[in-house]
Amino acid sequence: MAACGLDFGTSNSTVALPSGEALPIDPTAPSPRLFRSVLFFPEEVKTILAGNAAIEEYLERSDGRFIQSVKGWLPSASFTATQIRNKAYKLEDLVALLLRRIREQAERAAGTTLDEVTLGRPAVFSPDPEADARAETRLLRAAELAGFRSVRFLIEPIAAALAYEATLTRDELVLVADFGAGTSDLTLMRLGPGRGGARDRRADVVASGGVDIGGDRFDAEIMRHKLLRHFGAGSSYHTFDKRMPIPNHILGKLLSWHEMSFIRERATQKLIDHMLHASDNVPAIEALFDLVEENLGYRLFRAIEAAKIRLSTDDATTVDFDEARVQIHEPLTRREFETFAAPLLEGLESCTSELLTRAKVAPDAIDSVFLTGGSSQIPSVRRLFADRFGERRLRTADAFTSVAEGLGRSAGAAS
Ligand SMILES: Nc1ncnc2c1ncn2[C@@H]1O[C@H](COP(=O)(O)OP(=O)(O)OP(=O)(O)O)[C@@H](O)[C@H]1O
Ligand SMILES: [Mg+2]
Structure with missing residues (x-):
């Protein structure tokens, strides 16, 4: 075995x-x-x-x-x-x-x-x-x-x-932060050669916590702020005697590709069919129609994720997507991305503060901060910790x- x-x-x-x-x-x-x-x-x-x-x-x-x-x-x-x-x-x-x-x-x-x-x-x-x-x-x-x-x-x-x-060659109090796709997890733990032998390490954990903020949510913010207009956000359509904005319940489902299939419900489909000729932005509704009908959501989110990853090293990029009637070449700067992502960063910040308060540990008492997980490569995530603990204390692998x-x-x- x-x-x-x-x-x-x-x-x-x-x-x-x-x-x-x-x-x-x-x-x-x-x-x-x-x-x-x-x-x-x-x-x-x-x-x-x-x-x-x-x-x-x-x-x-x-x-x-x-x-x-x-x-x-x-x-x-x-x-x-x-x-x-x-x-x-x-x-x-x-x-x-x-x-x-x-x-x-x-x-x-x-x-x-x-x-x-x-x-x-x-x-x-x-x-x-x-x-x-x-x-x-x-x-x-x-x-x-x-x-x-x-x-x-x-x-x-x-x-x-x-x-x-x-x-490690000496004992340390370490804040470990793992930023994944679905969640971010934090643990404050005593580590080092003096402790590594123990089988059960629970006694060395000073505090731990987490929040459901990860890379997927950062992708969703790019969709929300930069791409939804390509699918009709801000447009309206006429019905009988009035104009109506495109419903938010449709746009909300575009924020994650696996929710998109719910747009195929009959009532929503009928509305999209209607908007195809009653909208003041028909090309956007055509793009919405193809996105859903041709199942392009996963591919679109791959393009978004790829752009996000490029922004970890570049100051500016373009989200490129060109399939069926969905044609997107949307410039995106790192600065814009950071503005959209601010609420997520605040979420990570407050989760960290809450953990330190609960542990009754002053930031100065922490010897090092170990950052891991794919989303730790987002520069603003790293900066959050550099600002709080100093670049000198950050560690990565x-x-x-x-x-x-x-x-x-x-x-x-x-x-
Ligand atoms: N260079 C990069 N810059 C920014 N984000 C990145 C980079 N490389 C990968 N990611 C993001 O990291 C996430 C994947 O990281 P990881 O493999 O650590 O997550 P996971 O372990 O699958 O998720 P979880 O731990 O939440 O279950 C994805 O959201 C991906 O877009
Ligand atoms: Mg993980």
């Missing part, structure tokens, strides 16, 4: 061995150590694709069911099962499909059976304790269904902390694998 650590992420999953080495679990992906947490059920064929293969096939075909961000549904009581190709899949079945593929790929890469797993979970799945427990129970069930015989959980930022601890690395190390210490 061999052990591993598995970080099941909202957008990327990773696996590491007790040595901390992250395994190449998706060999055809642009970054083989990252397994995209997505599934694709093509319409006609019986296969189920996962990871990079799912994305490639979905972009080719656009029919069938593409499933993303399942982790985000784990706490939700409203998601019980979904019907795919005439079969009912419970949420844990979908998660299990992913975890099984990940396990099999990890075993191939490691050259051994991996049946003991230390699985990450966010510090808070949900502020509601019942929903939080539901999420963990479902994740446990999914891991068992995926063929793991022994499953233990570790909070993701604690795992990231253990990865950072491996680099591989933003995408440190959680898995810590989970792997912890799995090794436990087995």
Whole structure:
């Protein structure tokens, strides 16, 4: 029986061995150590694709069911099962499909059976304790269904902390902040060679907390502020004797691509058909029509995410998207992006302040601040911490694998 650590992420999953080495679990992906947490059920064929293969096939075909961000549904009581190709899949079945593929790929890469797993979970799945427990129970069930015989959980930022601890030569009080796609997690923890030997590290955690702000929300703000006008925001249409603005309930659904399918409800479809000739901005309604009818939401959000990622290094970029009647070439500066993202940054700031207050720790008492997760690469996120704690105290490592690395190390210490 061999052990591993598995970080099941909202957008990327990773696996590491007790040595901390992250395994190449998706060999055809642009970054083989990252397994995209997505599934694709093509319409006609019986296969189920996962990871990079799912994305490639979905972009080719656009029919069938593409499933993303399942982790985000784990706490939700409203998601019980979904019907795919005439079969009912419970949420844990979908998660299990992913975890099984990940396990099999990890075993191939490691050259051994991996049946003991230390699985990450966010510090808070949900502020509601019942929903939080539901999420963990479902994740446990999914891991068992995926063929793991022994499953233990570790909070993701604690795992990231253990990865950072491996680099320390003296004991420190560390604030670990992990900014993912779905959530941001913070943990204040005592780390160092003097403490690393203990199996149960709960006593070293001074405080932890989290907030449901992650990269997906930053993407949504780009959509809201820069792209909605391409789909009719600000336009109106005539009906009988008056003019009506395009309803907000339609525009609101465009902020995340998986909500877009709800626009296909009959009443909304009828309204869009009407607006196609009654709008004062017909090209925008045509773009809206094609976005929904041709299922372009995922591709559009990829373009948005790519622009956001470019803004982590460039001062200005363009969101480019040119499919069907959706033609977008929208310039976007980093300064604009930061203005849109201000409420999210305030959310991260207040979560940090709240944690320090709860821990009764003055900022000066913190030796270092370890930033990880893909969204830690957003310059304004980093700046938030640089302004508060000083650039000198900030530490980083591989933003995408440190959680898995810590989970792997912890799995090794436990087995
Ligand atoms: N260079 C970059 N600049 C800004 N954002 C980035 C960059 N690279 C990746 N991201 C964002 O990081 C997020 C993915 O990070 P990560 O893999 O840490 O998340 P995750 O572990 O899947 O999510 P979670 O921990 O919330 O479950 C995505 O939202 C992605 O857009
Ligand atoms: Mg993560």
